[in-house]
Amino acid sequence: MTMSPDTSAAKPQTPEQDLVLVEDRGDYAVMTINRPEKRNAMSSAAQRRFRAALAETVEKKVVVLTGVGPSFCAGVDLVEARNAPRASGRRPSQVPLSWTQCQADLRAHPAIFVAAVNGFALGGGSTLINNCELAVAAESATIGTPEIGFGAWPTQAGPAMIKRVLPKHAAEIIFSARRIDAATAFRMGLVNEVVPDDQLLERACQIAEHIAGFDAIALDWGKKAYHHLQGLGWDDALDYSTNTSSIVSREQGAAAEAGLDRFAAGHRGSGQGA
Incomplete structure (x- = not known):
């Protein structure tokens, strides 16, 4: 069974704050995506909360990013996106999409990010792993970009994968639309190491604590x-x-x-x- 992180120290005050929990651990923090009923898919509210959580941790040296339950992150909430009303008028070219801004904020954050991949990471979830500097996967974790399977191109997960792994590995993940297991992710260089499920958060925090000792x-x-x-x-x-x-x-x-x-x-x- 995949280990869920200990979020007992986090005491959010609003429903939106519940969507991404922040646990302060001194020089580092643990950020936990918390929509297990939706496999941690990032709704518009979750994306707003994600960016707010990044702002809350800006003084930290390291941040561990993980998810609650059997999923790390299932990417953008496609059901919400499909049912959203069409915006009237045009969107200015220099105004990024919300999920694009989440990824930009993650990359621009001063802390080193360690992804603790506790379950499956699909589409935008794989992008989060690729934009974290380091990643540890639970043995049960799986990673994939399923967009081709329903006739779409992985807008961010595609380039993120292409820039992070060898071309043939990226093509295998993108064009097969199949998930790879943790051992394969390690072989391809998507994650730094694979650990038993019940050791995932502990190991990610060990790495965070070590790096947090630096300037x-x-x-x-x-x-x-x-x-x-x-x-x-x-x-x-x-x-x-x-x-x-x-x-x-x-x-x-x-x-x-x-x-x-x-x-x-x-x-x-x-x-x-x-």
């Missing part, structure tokens, strides 16, 4: 560089990386010098040798 400025600017560098050639990537390094040192001020002093004195942090 907030380095994590924030490092995340921005990580996403930006993926679209650059080697020379431009080096220029951008050099500029990022300078910004981090400047923003840290005396803290940057203190870190180098500790290293020179023989104090070794994570990954810095014996």
